[in-house]
Amino acid sequence: MADAAITVEGARKRYGDKQALDGLDLLVGRGTVHGVLGPNGAGKTTLVRILSTLLRPDGGRVEVAGHDVVREAGRVRLRIGLLGQHAALDEELGGRQNLEMFGRLHHLRARHARVRADQLLERFGLADTGRKAVKRYSGGMRRRLDLAASLVTDPEVLFLDEPTTGLDPRGRTEVWASVRSLVGGGTTVLLTTQYLEEADQLADRISVVDHGRVIADGTADELKARTGGDRIDVVLRDGGQLGAAVALLPFPAEGVSVDTDRRLLSAPVTDRMTALAGAVRALEEAGIEAEDIALRRPTLDEVFLHLTGDDHRVKEAA
Structure with missing residues (x-):
């Protein structure tokens, strides 16, 4: 794919006697949301760690924004943002202070960091809460602030690793709206999730991962059609x-x-x-x-069970 934001060919990673990635292939188009769906232990988080240069693959070719994650790790880091499963915020600081701190950590000058913090607070509907300590935020507000922090450098590619785990339906909806806004602005998003509804709502394409390999890839409708249609x-x-x-x-x-x-x-x-x-x-x-x-139409839950042929049950959103 000439306009791919992410290219993964034959990626491998082993932890002791466990093969976390076993020749995984993946293509993600620019300006899209690509969902990676699978159970715990399928290899989703290992994939994100490799793509974000936090982990070196044992083999294969992995490129993000046109740069090799091993040979050009520094260039990759300048072009990506990462939102992990757990918030990386200082609970005692306010929202604006957190974003300014992240800006300074990314070597922005103090004035630029303040301006960027205000822009992001406004963008994510948090302008009125910027001075409030993060420990007083709701779960959805906290996750939106965490998402804002991952965008301080305006990355080309954003990795969301199970971004709504533990949130109630309102919090998930807030995060989904924020993700849609990002993609509308041209950001490429790789979303790993166990929530089938989340992939159905957000992803332009979905890759189903099991035992470290992509076992199916397509739009939600294409995958559903593989279970036998309506x-x-x-x-x-x-x-x-x-x-x-x-x-x-x-x-x-x-x-x-x-x-x-x-x-x-x-x-x-x-x-x-x-x-x-x-x-x-x-x-x-x-x-x-x-x-x-x-x-x-078949649900993505049925698709997953049909494709894997085992008893894995991906959690449905409440």
Whole structure:
């Protein structure tokens, strides 16, 4: 990819007898959000540490913003920002003081650091809280300030390593809005996450990682299509009629799944409207009352389980 912001070819990294990255390949286009999805231990954080020059790969080629992360580590660092899983803020200082401190650590002059701090506070909706001690911030405010700190040098590429872990739904939504704003301004974002909804909401493309390798790559819709396309879900008023409903509905028996606790049967469909009309007609003729009938796309949770073929369960956002 000629306009790639990140290029990874055959990256390898071993910790003792554990192969954290096992020939991983990845391409990330400029000005996009690229999600890296996988369970704990899949290699996501190791990948981010290598891309941000905090860790040297054992093999392969890794470039960020056109520079090799090993041979040109200094040039890479000038072009990137990093938001890790844990906040890197001084709890006793105010938001503005934290950002000024980060600016000075990046060798900005005092006046430039103050101006940059004010710009970032305004950009992330924190201008009115700049003097408040960080320990009094909400989780979402703290994460937005941490994100602002990673942008002090206006990086070309930003790495977000599970940025909303531990946040409530409101906090996650605040961070998502901030990320969308960044990409609108031209920043490239690599997002690692365990939250399927987060990848679905933010990522232009998603790479699914398992056992140190990319096992699938595409848009959310492309990945969902790999599980068999659309499904129809039927919730019956009387769960005791599930067996009869499965027998009479016009769907292949081998594709139907049944959840007795939820009084739900689910089946893959090819023609959405024909399937919906056929299900409604068959149930009415049999006198079986449906509480709800809905067409839906597969979830990323189902995609992940389908692709890995194991019992890993990626956490769904609450």
